[in-house]
Amino acid sequence: xxxxxxxxxxxxxxxxxxxxxxxxxxxxxxxxxxxxxxxxxxxxxxxxxxxxxxxxxxxxxxxxxxxxxxxxxxxxxxxxxxxxxxxxxxxxxxxxxxxxxxxxxxxxxxxxxxxxxxxxxxxxxxxxxxxxxxxxxxxxxxxxxxxxxxxxxxxxxxxxxxxxxxxxxxxxxxxxxxxxxxxxxxxxxxxxxxxxxxxxxxxxxxxxxxxxxxxxxxxxxxxxxxxxxxxxxxxxxxxxxxxxxxxxxxxxxxxxxxxxxxxxxxxxxxxxxxxxxxxxxxxxxxxxxxxxxxxxxxxxxxxxxxxxxxxxxxxxxxxxxxxxxxxxxxxxxxxxxxxxxxxxxxxxxxxxxxxxxxxxxxxxxxxxxxxxxxxxxxxxxxxxxxxxxxxxxxxxxxxxxxxxxxxxxxxxxxxxxxxxxxxxxxxxxxxxxxxxxxxxxxxxxxxxxxxxxxxxxxxxxxxxxxxxxxxxxxxxxxxxxxxxxxxxxxxxxxxxxxxxxxxxxxxxxxxxxxxxxxxxxxxxxxxxxxxxxxxxxxxxxxxxxxxxxxxxxxxxxxxxxxxxxxxxxxxxxxxxxxxxxxxxxxxxxxxxxxxxxxxxxxxxxxxxxxxxxxxxxxxxxxxxxxxxxxxxxxxxxxxxxxxxxxxxxxxxxxxxxxxxxxxxxxxxx
Numbered sequence: 001x002x003x004x005x006x007x008x009x010x011x012x013x014x015x016x017x018x019x020x021x022x023x024x025x026x027x028x029x030x031x032x033x034x035x036x037x038x039x040x041x042x043x044x045x046x047x048x049x050x051x052x053x054x055x056x057x058x059x060x061x062x063x064x065x066x067x068x069x070x071x072x073x074x075x076x077x078x079x080x081x082x083x084x085x086x087x088x089x090x091x092x093x094x095x096x097x098x099x100x101x102x103x104x105x106x107x108x109x110x111x112x113x114x115x116x117x118x119x120x121x122x123x124x125x126x127x128x129x130x131x132x133x134x135x136x137x138x139x140x141x142x143x144x145x146x147x148x149x150x151x152x153x154x155x156x157x158x159x160x161x162x163x164x165x166x167x168x169x170x171x172x173x174x175x176x177x178x179x180x181x182x183x184x185x186x187x188x189x190x191x192x193x194x195x196x197x198x199x200x201x202x203x204x205x206x207x208x209x210x211x212x213x214x215x216x217x218x219x220x221x222x223x224x225x226x227x228x229x230x231x232x233x234x235x236x237x238x239x240x241x242x243x244x245x246x247x248x249x250x251x252x253x254x255x256x257x258x259x260x261x262x263x264x265x266x267x268x269x270x271x272x273x274x275x276x277x278x279x280x281x282x283x284x285x286x287x288x289x290x291x292x293x294x295x296x297x298x299x300x301x302x303x304x305x306x307x308x309x310x311x312x313x314x315x316x317x318x319x320x321x322x323x324x325x326x327x328x329x330x331x332x333x334x335x336x337x338x339x340x341x342x343x344x345x346x347x348x349x350x351x352x353x354x355x356x357x358x359x360x361x362x363x364x365x366x367x368x369x370x371x372x373x374x375x376x377x378x379x380x381x382x383x384x385x386x387x388x389x390x391x392x393x394x395x396x397x398x399x400x401x402x403x404x405x406x407x408x409x410x411x412x413x414x415x416x417x418x419x420x421x422x423x424x425x426x427x428x429x430x431x432x433x434x435x436x437x438x439x440x441x442x443x444x445x446x447x448x449x450x451x452x453x454x455x456x457x458x459x460x461x462x463x464x465x466x467x468x469x470x471x472x473x474x475x476x477x478x479x480x481x482x483x484x485x486x487x488x489x490x491x492x493x494x495x496x497x498x499x500x501x502x503x504x505x506x507x508x509x510x511x512x513x514x515x516x517x518x519x520x521x522x523x524x525x526x527x528x529x530x531x532x533x534x535x536x537x538x539x540x541x542x543x544x545x546x547x548x549x550x551x552x553x554x555x556x557x558x559x560x561x562x563x564x565x566x567x568x569x570x571x572x573x574x575x576x577x578x579x580x581x582x583x584x585x586x587x588x589x590x591x592x593x594x595x596x597x598x599x600x601x602x603x604x605x606x607x608x609x610x611x612x613x614x615x616x617x618x619x620x621x622x623x624x625x626x627x628x629x630x631x632x633x634x635x636x637x638x639x640x641x642x643x644x645x646x647x648x649x650x651x652x653x654x655x656x657x658x659x660x661x662x663x664x665x666x667x668x669x
Contacts, residue, residue: 041071043529048080051526053562056482057084059526075104075111082114091121109139116148125156143173150182154189162186177207184216193220211240215247222410227254245275252284253394253408264288279308280397283315284408295322313339314405317349321405329356347373348403437604437634438627438657440597442554443520443547444477445491459593461546468513474520474547476593478627483524494521512541519551528555546588550597553580557601577601592622600631608635626655633660637667 048063061084067077082097098115105111112135119128132149139145146169153162163186169179180203187196197220203213218233234251241247252267268285271278286301302319305312320335336353340346350369357366395407441457448457457476466473472494483491498518505511515538522531535552539545557577560570578601585594599614615632619625633648646664653660 041067041074041077044070045076045080047527047529048077048084050528050559050562052080052084052087053565054480054526054558055087056480056526057087058485059483059488060084062485062488073104075101075108078104079108079111079114082118086114086118089121091118094118095122107138109135109142109145113145113148116152120148120152120155123155125152128152129156141172143169143176147178147182150179154182154186157189159186159190175206177203177210177213180206181210181213181216184213188216188220193223196220209240211237211244211247214240215244215250218247218250222250222254225257227257230254231258243274245271245278245281248274249278249280249284252288253410256288256408261288261292265292277308279305280409280411282308286315286318287406287408290318290322295326298322299326313342313400317405320349321352324352324356329360332356333360346403348405437600437631439478439480440554440557440600441476441478441593441627442523443474443551444480445472445475445520445524446477446479446481447475448477449479449481457593459591461588461591465516465547469517472517488525491521491524494518495525508541512538516545516548516551519548519555523551523555528559531555532559544587546584546591546594549580549584549587550594553577553584553597556580557604561604574601574605590621592618592625592628595621596625596628596631599628603631603635606638608638611635612639624655626652626657629655630657630660633663642667 044063044067048060051060051063061081064077064081064084078097078101082094082101085094085097095115095118098111098118102111112131116128116131119131129149129152132145132152135145136142146165150162150165153165166179166183169176173179180199184196184199187199197217200213200217203210214233214237218230218237221230221233231251231254234247234254237247238251248267248271252264255264255267265288268281268288271281275281282301282304286298286305289298289301299319299322302315305315306319316335317339320332320339323332323335333353333356336349336356340349340353350373354366354369357369394410395404397409397411459476462474462476495518498514498521502511502514515534519531519534522534532552532555535548538548556573560573560577564570581594581598585591585598588594595614595618599611599618602611602614612632612635615628618628629648630652633645633652636645636648649660649664
């Protein structure tokens with residue numbers, strides 16, 4: 001359908017109208033060609049940074065690669081590519097990129113800061129110290145740089161230097177509680193628990209809400225086996241840091257020694273909810289379950305430990321004992337035999353295996369084991385004594401003495417976890433919290449990827465558009481999968497093909513169809529500005545296109561969210577998003593997707609009451625709209641409507657958004 005604006009151009013000169021539209025399209029082809037050499041380098045860097053924000057790290061690296069090729073003398077693309085590699089755990093590659101950036105501009109503090117972090121991850125602490133020292137020349141009042149250099153000195157065992165730098169920090173920032181926690185950690189490394197406690201007391205006096213300080217105090221009491229005092233400290237630490245698995249593991253250890261087995265079990269369960277692969281949690285819970293007679297579930301714990309550490313003989317022997325008790329004698333003999341092969345003089349293992357052999361009627365094998373034990377004990381009786389192991393003791397994790405199989409385990413060094421100041425861990429990952437709203441829906445070339453359900457959202461307008469497509473189909477999706485090199489190459493090739501088609505077609509309708517496809521391809525590649533240009537051109541041809549208005553709004557919103565994270569005021573751009581979505585809704589008033597997107601936009605702007613109205617309207621048209629229930633539930637939480645919020649989140653969980661249940665649990669607490 002031709003818009004009224006286009007009709008004005010066409011009045012009395014139809015050919016003139018077509019040529020003018022063609023001129024707009026062709027000019028866009030040349031301006032936004034996917035051939036990278038024609039891109040403005042600043043634009044490449046901007047697109048790459050946007051991809052970084054949306055956690056599309058591999059794709060962002062491709063944009064920064066092209067910027068490096070185009071202008072290798074600029075430090076920014078090297079630096080941002082280093083950030084992307086850091087997020088991908090390519091610390092060596094990130095370090096190299098930072099070094100290249102420093103060659104081009106040695107006066108930027110952030111370059112040394114990021115390289116310091118990459119070196120920390122590679123345990124190059126002395127080199128990281130050099131980076132922080134150079135950075136402090138340019139930013140001597142940057143407390144985070146001082147903080148990280150002290151931690152590096154601690155890891156490098158430069159305790160005296162660390163204490164001197166802490167003196168400097170405390171003279172500059174006397175109310176910085178974390179400095180006292182670090183000082184306590186240094187004293188702990190130096191085995192001076194008296195001064196460590198004094199420093200922690202000062203830290204808590206300044207900031208009684210720092211859970212790390214309370215956890216650090218608990219470690220001192222654990223080392224002294226003052227179990228009651230340790231539990232008091234850990235109660236406070238857990239209250240302040242309810243998602244820290246290590247605190248639950250330590251409290252369970254203390255509770256066992258206080259004979260509070262039920263409380264210890266609850267702590268292990270909670271720790272493993274938070275960290276399902278926690279070795280200590282599974283091993284010690286397995287021992288505790290065995291102690292209370294829950295043998296089958298204890299076996300499950302030791303199965304998990306053995307998946308983590310296949311050669312852990314103590315876990316293997318514990319599983320053998322449990323298999324023996326539950327009647328799986330052949331499996332028990334299998335495990336006993338592996339342990340005995342490793343420790344041929346392990347009498348307890350030989351005795352237990354002999355008992356299994358007798359139960360199975362394998363008398364000859366049983367007698368062989370029993371005779372071996374008899375000879376060994378006779379020798380010990382004549383020439384020495386075998387020390388008995390006390391199950392109430394605690395062994396270090398590195399202690400592989402198989403006789404200590406039934407002792408609880410703790411880490412070799414109970415060190416307090418110190419966090420490096422790291423803005424790059426920062427706004428990308430840290431914003432991914434449970435209280436995040438589900439994103440807007442848009443057109444995509446990839447089907448919706450639900451947590452469990454494989455629901456394919458339907459829309460009449462999308463189906464009409466798909467009827468005109470040959471090779472690819474549009475889907476409605478609010479999920480974005482990060483692209484690897486091969487997937488990115490597919491979309492870049494698609495853009496090349498579509499651009500060729502636009503250039504060669506003489507049909508305005510065909511050109512518009514290709515423009516919409518290219519806009520979606522640009523969206524997949526996080527190039528939202530190019531997508532918006534294509535969609536704007538499309539809307540010159542047909543201003544009543546619901547899909548173009550819808551897609552342009554979502555692309556602009558993604559730009560807005562990135563720019564807002566950089567501190568830019570995006571109020572005007574948000575108004576254009578609302579305008580496009582409202583116009584599209586006028587043209588398609590029963591679309592649950594448009595109602596949902598308007599609600600999500602209102603939610604992002606903290607206009608929760610308006611958002612609730614939009615989500616409610618969307619649910620009238622689609623009662624199985626899980627994301628609408630989830631977002632409405634979050635809005636109601638913010639509006640203090642707890643009961644209604646729980647009902648919405650419960651429904652979202654029922655429909656497949658299972659992390660809604662953990663949100664209910666968190667808010668009930």
